[in-house]
Amino acid sequence: AQSVTQLGSHVSVSEGALVLLRCNYSSSVPPYLFWYVQYPNQGLQLLLKYTTGATLVKGINGFEAEFKKSETSFHLTKPSAHMSDAAEYFCAVSVYSSASKIIFGSGTRLSIRP
Amino acid sequence: GAGVSQSPSNKVTEKGKDVELRCDPISGHTALYWYRQSLGQGLEFLIYFQGNSAPDKSGLPSDRFSAERTGGSVSTLTIQRTQQEDSAVYLCASSSTLFEQYFGPGTRLTVT
Numbered sequence: 001a002q003s004v005t006q007l008g009s010h011v012s013v014s015e016g017a018l019v020l021l022r023c024n025y026s027s028s029v030p031p032y033l034f035w036y037v038q039y040p041n042q043g044l045q046l047l048l049k050y051t052t053g054a055t056l057v058k059g060i061n062g063f064e065a066e067f068k069k070s071e072t073s074f075h076l077t078k079p080s081a082h083m084s085d086a087a088e089y090f091c092a093v094s095v096y097s098s099a100s101k102i103i104f105g106s107g108t109r110l111s112i113r114p
Numbered sequence: 115g116a117g118v119s120q121s122p123s124n125k126v127t128e129k130g131k132d133v134e135l136r137c138d139p140i141s142g143h144t145a146l147y148w149y150r151q152s153l154g155q156g157l158e159f160l161i162y163f164q165g166n167s168a169p170d171k172s173g174l175p176s177d178r179f180s181a182e183r184t185g186g187s188v189s190t191l192t193i194q195r196t197q198q199e200d201s202a203v204y205l206c207a208s209s210s211t212l213f214e215q216y217f218g219p220g221t222r223l224t225v226t
Contacts, residue, residue, distance in 0.1 A: 032213065043118075043205060043217035044157075051213055090157065101147065101170060102215060106156035 002027045002093045006105035014113045019063075019078040021108045023091030026072065033074040034092040034102065035065055044090065050074065061085070086112045116140065118218035120206050126224045127196055135191040135221045139208030146189050147215065148181055152202040160204075163189065196225045 007022040025031055035047040048059025055067040061084075065076045074091060091105040119138045127133050139146050148160040159173035163183045174180070178196075183189040193200055203222050207215040 034214070036217075043219045044207075044215075045217070046214050049213055101159065101162045103159070104149075104157040 002031065002095060002103050004091050004093050004103055004105035006089075006091050006108050008108055009106065010109045010111065012111040012113060013081050015083055016080050019076070019081045019085065019110065021076040021089050021091075021110065023065075023074045023076065023105060024072050025074060025091075025093045027093060027095060029095050032094045033065075033067060034094070035059065035063070035074075035076050036090045036092060036104075038088040038090065038107075040087070047076070047089070081110075081112050083112050083114070086110055118206055118208050118216050120204075120218040120221050122221060123219065124222045124224075126226060129198060129225055130195055132192065132194045133196055133223065135193075135204050135206075135223070137189045137191070137206030137208075137218060139187065139189070139206070140210075140216055141187075143208035143210045143216070144186070145209045145215075146183055147207045147209075148189070148191050149205045149207070150175075150202045151205055151220070157205065160191070193223075196223075198225045201225045 003026045005024045033050040036044040037047050038044045047063050048057050050057050050067045058064045063078045065074050067074050088107050088109050090107045092102045094102040121136045144165045146163045149157040151157050161181045162170040178194045181191045201224050203220040205220045207217045209215045
């Protein structure tokens with residue numbers, strides 16, 4: 001079975017500062033990994049995904065994440081935070097199987113200080 | 115193109131009443147998921163439909179919760195004898211592959 005752990009339920013950074021949201025996963029087979037963002041009062045939107053190939057993946061709004069198998073991590077980063085980045089971020093994992101489903105982490109709320 | 119739609123967007127019901135929440139997935143998507151998101155909490159998986167396979171109901175919290183998917187398209191989540199702890203946002207998502215889920219805007223359920 002797969003699982004996801006997001007470290008830190010709330011992260012606060014200053015505008016222009018580096019954003020780092022941590023995600024560790026557990027999977028007995030090669031995983032597919034995702035980051036979703038949820039803006040206030042909206043549904044979830046895919047930020048980026050890792051399936052195979054290049055371990056550094058780039059997503060929308062300047063975010064990127066690196067798959068590190070040795071560390072079982074998929075941390076989300078953005079070099080310079082913007083006020084509009086304030087949202088809830090969810091890491092998720094799945095594996096290739098016709099019966100599989102995507103498992104979400106508990107989420108990290110990102111706040112941006114002016 | 116049309117995304118995932120859910121109705122109603124808001125539902126207020128009295129404790130003990132039954133409610134039905136509807137999800138219209140993206141046309142052609144074979145997989146459909148229901149999640150529950152309580153205030154300030156993460157996503158709690160409820161049920162997963164994939165094509166004609168038997169649904170994965172492992173996340174349903176009690177036998178008061180049930181869901182069906184008719185014709186491989188529209189899905190209805192039914193909560194019987196609602197309780198105050200059922201108050202949450204219920205999210206539906208659909209996908210054509212394991213690589214991405216498309217989420218609807220959710221139904222906010224309030225049980226008074």
